[in-house]
Amino acid sequence: MERTRAVLWGVAVTSALALLIVVGSRNLAHFDAALVGYTFATLFAAFGIAYRYAVWLQRPPTWRYWVRGWQLFLQPRHLGLNLLQLARRVGVMFALNAFIWRRGKLRGAAHWLLMWGCVIAAAITFPLVFGWVHFETVPGDLQSYRAYVFGFPTLAFPIHSWIGFIVFHGLVWASFLVIAGVMLAMKRRMTDHGAAALQQFGEDYLPLIALFAISVTGLMLTASYTWMRGYGYDFIAILHAITVILTLLWLPFGKFFHIFQRPAQLGVSFYKEIGARSEQAACRRCGEEFASRMHVEDLIEVEEQLGYRYELANEGVEHYQWICPRCRRALLAIAQANLWTGVRGGEQLQHEMAIVGSWQNHTLSE
Amino acid sequence: MFASENREFFIDPGRCIGCQACVHACSECDTHRGHSMIHLEYIDRELTPQTVPVVCMHCDSPTCAEVCPADAIKRTADGVVQTARKPRCIACNNCVLACPFGVPKMKTEFELMMKCDMCYDRTSAGKKPMCATVCPSGALYFGTHEEVESLRKTATPVNQFHFGRQVINTKVHMMAPKARTPAYIDVAAALEEHPTGQDMFLNILTDF
Numbered sequence: 001m002e003r004t005r006a007v008l009w010g011v012a013v014t015s016a017l018a019l020l021i022v023v024g025s026r027n028l029a030h031f032d033a034a035l036v037g038y039t040f041a042t043l044f045a046a047f048g049i050a051y052r053y054a055v056w057l058q059r060p061p062t063w064r065y066w067v068r069g070w071q072l073f074l075q076p077r078h079l080g081l082n083l084l085q086l087a088r089r090v091g092v093m094f095a096l097n098a099f100i101w102r103r104g105k106l107r108g109a110a111h112w113l114l115m116w117g118c119v120i121a122a123a124i125t126f127p128l129v130f131g132w133v134h135f136e137t138v139p140g141d142l143q144s145y146r147a148y149v150f151g152f153p154t155l156a157f158p159i160h161s162w163i164g165f166i167v168f169h170g171l172v173w174a175s176f177l178v179i180a181g182v183m184l185a186m187k188r189r190m191t192d193h194g195a196a197a198l199q200q201f202g203e204d205y206l207p208l209i210a211l212f213a214i215s216v217t218g219l220m221l222t223a224s225y226t227w228m229r230g231y232g233y234d235f236i237a238i239l240h241a242i243t244v245i246l247t248l249l250w251l252p253f254g255k256f257f258h259i260f261q262r263p264a265q266l267g268v269s270f271y272k273e274i275g276a277r278s279e280q281a282a283c284r285r286c287g288e289e290f291a292s293r294m295h296v297e298d299l300i301e302v303e304e305q306l307g308y309r310y311e312l313a314n315e316g317v318e319h320y321q322w323i324c325p326r327c328r329r330a331l332l333a334i335a336q337a338n339l340w341t342g343v344r345g346g347e348q349l350q351h352e353m354a355i356v357g358s359w360q361n362h363t364l365s366e
Numbered sequence: 367m368f369a370s371e372n373r374e375f376f377i378d379p380g381r382c383i384g385c386q387a388c389v390h391a392c393s394e395c396d397t398h399r400g401h402s403m404i405h406l407e408y409i410d411r412e413l414t415p416q417t418v419p420v421v422c423m424h425c426d427s428p429t430c431a432e433v434c435p436a437d438a439i440k441r442t443a444d445g446v447v448q449t450a451r452k453p454r455c456i457a458c459n460n461c462v463l464a465c466p467f468g469v470p471k472m473k474t475e476f477e478l479m480m481k482c483d484m485c486y487d488r489t490s491a492g493k494k495p496m497c498a499t500v501c502p503s504g505a506l507y508f509g510t511h512e513e514v515e516s517l518r519k520t521a522t523p524v525n526q527f528h529f530g531r532q533v534i535n536t537k538v539h540m541m542a543p544k545a546r547t548p549a550y551i552d553v554a555a556a557l558e559e560h561p562t563g564q565d566m567f568l569n570i571l572t573d574f
Contacts, residue, residue: 061434193487194487198487261436261456272458285557299433299464302460312529314554330418331553331557332540332553333416340543343546344543
């Protein structure tokens with residue numbers, strides 16, 4: 001059932017993309033047949049990503065957060081503030097990668113360069129491949145190009161101008177960012193002992209190698225037609241196509257899938273923010289507030305769905321989820337220590353502090 | 367890369383003297399350099415000086431990983447439950463709240479959960495975890511079953527914990543008295559129990 005649903009989502013998303021390609025390229029009138037390999041690889045990637053996303057979404061904790069995230073985000077009384085926060089967070093979290101820079105400067109720089117290089121390259125490549133964007137000379141002015149988006153005319157600019165130079169070399173600038181990012185990421189992976197202990201070739205090196213291969217073969221194309229009169233162009237074009245197509249095919253399976261998972265971070269931020277403003281859950285041992293009541297109740301439900309049985313017979317506690325993490329650590333020691341009474345000496349200190357509900361109220365004067 | 371074969375982690379909170387050596391050594395670990403992942407908890411400071419060092423118990427069926435909506439927590443083939451994968455963790459706090467031992471730590475500034483990974487950089491290269499290396503009292507011990515049993519004649523390791531109806535088996539062991547040889551430690555039962563020690567200072571206050 002779970003897989004059938006995921007296949008259906010995969011088919012729906014792939015069909016929608018195919019339809020958009022046909023419509024956007026005006027019945028394939030502006031579709032570049034030389035790029036058909038890229039198109040089919042993208043359609044495959046779309047299916048794979050939608051399939052994996054749908055399977056992932058059906059896991060109990062993911063589904064709970066997904067539903068709750070949207071519910072909280074769309075609440076009419078919070079919507080205005082939420083939209084403002086969304087814009088701010090997209091900027092700070094995604095455009096600036098602030099949280100990654102805080103994890104480490106080298107890590108931040110590497111990710112920021114890689115991300116922006118890939119974003120720029122994707123923004124240029126996909127619309128061109130799908131025939132959504134094409135250029136035509138302006139009638140009566142052979143020195144100017146006009147960009148067409150979805151078949152609609154937009155800006156015109158002289159071919160030999162700085163705008164033209166920047167636009168036509170967009171992928172070159174993107175590859176510079178990516179190559180610099182790959183170098184920094186490789187340096188970190190080769191010198192950081194922590195990274196060395198945890199990294200895996202397929203998960204951590206392969207994506208960097210793939211991005212590097214795409215960038216370098218792409219630059220070779222530019223070099224070939226700019227300075228070498230198209231020397232080896234056909235071969236390099238095929239080589240470049242292979243690197244891009246293999247990466248697209250691998251997109252749903254490997255590390256790059258985090259690009260599609262990561263926006264969930266936004267939903268979580270609203271969940272936490274609204275949770276902090278609503279009723280809190282107090283630990284049923286020490287009485288301290290430790291999370292939002294909504295979060296604890298959602299977790300209890302998710303744990304039940306996953307088959308966990310943390311329910312307790314203790315009166316007033318009901319579920320181990322109502323005990324705060326600090327008390328859980330203390331309970332572990334108390335449980336172990338009590339096994340040792342009679343062996344190492346010592347006794348249970350007769351005191352009402354450890355009794356449920358009254359623990360937090362005790363002072364020495366009592 | 368596998369954690370040292372045959373060598374296991376044994377914890378005995380009863381031996382902990384609260385010196386904090388483990389807390390400081392922990393932050394030397396390369397996989398989370400600068401961040402101490404071990405918890406050193408006072409049980410009840412008014413009543414007893416008892417402390418407990420809590421490291422990740424590395425459950426066979428880790429609740430933290432199961433409740434993770436982002437699939438960010440993975441268990442290695444050798445049974446070590448890794449810290450959250452950085453590209454995936456969305457900092458939702460589910461693992462922090464769900465772990466029955468109260469182990470994961472949320473680093474809000476990094477949008478990342480971090481936890482003890484048994485010093486994977488060290489154990490995967492045949493070394494002891496940092497905390498077990500520095501613990502002066504043997505509360506945190508890393509070695510073979512034979513070694514720990516010859517060192518601790520009165521103790522036996524247990525790695526099953528009960529929380530109500532939930533049974534959790536772990537890679538890390540806790541030392542229990544051999545005289546009682548319990549099959550498991552019932553953690554939730556401690557909700558009804560009291561800290562253990564010598565009831566001295568209350569006598570001082572009352573008997574004069």
